[in-house]
Amino acid sequence: MSEAQGHAVARSAEGASPCCAAPLELRGVRKLFFPGTANEVVALDGIDLEVPAGQFVSIIGSNGSGKSTLLNAVAGTFPVTAGRIVLGGRDVTRLPDYVRSRSIGRVFQDPRAGTAPDMTIEENLAISLMRTKRSGLRMGVTNKRRAVMREQLARLGMGLEDRLKAGVSKLSGGQRQAMSLLMATIVQPSLLLLDEHTAALDPKVAATIMELTGEIVTERGLTTLMVTHNMELALRYGDRLLMMHAGRVVLDLDHEQKAALQVSDLIEKFHEVAGEAFAVDRMLLDP
Ligand SMILES: Nc1ncnc2c1ncn2[C@@H]1O[C@H](COP(=O)(O)OP(=O)(O)OP(=O)(O)O)[C@@H](O)[C@H]1O
Ligand SMILES: [Mg+2]
Numbered sequence: 001m002s003e004a005q006g007h008a009v010a011r012s013a014e015g016a017s018p019c020c021a022a023p024l025e026l027r028g029v030r031k032l033f034f035p036g037t038a039n040e041v042v043a044l045d046g047i048d049l050e051v052p053a054g055q056f057v058s059i060i061g062s063n064g065s066g067k068s069t070l071l072n073a074v075a076g077t078f079p080v081t082a083g084r085i086v087l088g089g090r091d092v093t094r095l096p097d098y099v100r101s102r103s104i105g106r107v108f109q110d111p112r113a114g115t116a117p118d119m120t121i122e123e124n125l126a127i128s129l130m131r132t133k134r135s136g137l138r139m140g141v142t143n144k145r146r147a148v149m150r151e152q153l154a155r156l157g158m159g160l161e162d163r164l165k166a167g168v169s170k171l172s173g174g175q176r177q178a179m180s181l182l183m184a185t186i187v188q189p190s191l192l193l194l195d196e197h198t199a200a201l202d203p204k205v206a207a208t209i210m211e212l213t214g215e216i217v218t219e220r221g222l223t224t225l226m227v228t229h230n231m232e233l234a235l236r237y238g239d240r241l242l243m244m245h246a247g248r249v250v251l252d253l254d255h256e257q258k259a260a261l262q263v264s265d266l267i268e269k270f271h272e273v274a275g276e277a278f279a280v281d282r283m284l285l286d287p
Contacts, residue, residue: 020103021053022103023087023089024049024050024191025087027048027085028046028048028083030080030082030083031043031066042247044069044073044080049249053223054221055223055240056224058237058238059226060231061244065244067195067227070227071193073085075100075104075106076095076096076101080093087104103189104193105183106193108180109195111180111201114184117168120164120165120167120168121153121166121171122145124179125145126145128186152182156182158175160178174202174209177201180197185216189222192217192225193224194226197209198213231263235266240255250270250274251269
């Protein structure tokens, strides 16, 4: 890595510049699974959504309402059935996921999904630092990269900066999820996608990871879609709240509107908008 590139990574890793956060636009996005068969599922039923650069959006909704499918559609996990997805002014609808992943950071529910267990902490982070580079640059752990890693790991407050050579499989779920978050953001992504990324953690660790998420997203000004089943978290974090039901966005609240609401209001709103009762237990009780 050249001096200039080293500094670019360090700058974006420090989060000084929100230069690369991108706006996201979805137009008439539909996703059908098993179309034309008896098992057809309309997972996304015409999503129109404009997310300005740097906006932090929380997404809630009942089981099977299409939240993960929405994130998968944006990430390019599968082709959508209809509609258009534009990221940073570029139509990415037909781009494969591995191309989109150069500019999209993702963290999943399972802490094991975001890290390679057979590699060390520094090897995992080196891969993330190389994420946006095409070729011609040396892979691996250089002293310069190590310095960036130490600095970034230190902010997690878990002592991982002193364990660069530890295998990731030795880490706890919370530590791995903190690593996943760092890996998704160490090079500024155009977009960050979080799918129930604290749901598998115990409540105390989940709260730590959530606080860290809030800090990173806000400091870096990252465009973020965060799916959570926890209504309280959705109200507390983010600039905007979307509620999904049956493949549609049924409620879209801006910062002021959501600041005025309690969880009980949100449940009432859901009943009003969706016109039917749904199981809210998981949304209320889980971390
Ligand atoms: N790969 C797939 N193949 C077939 N059907 C799918 C697939 N992924 C999702 N679905 C279906 O699409 C619908 C939406 O699923 P999705 O996973 O997006 O819901 P969700 O809102 O994320 O729910 P949860 O809260 O349970 O995570 C569901 O009916 C689901 O069964
Ligand atoms: Mg889901």
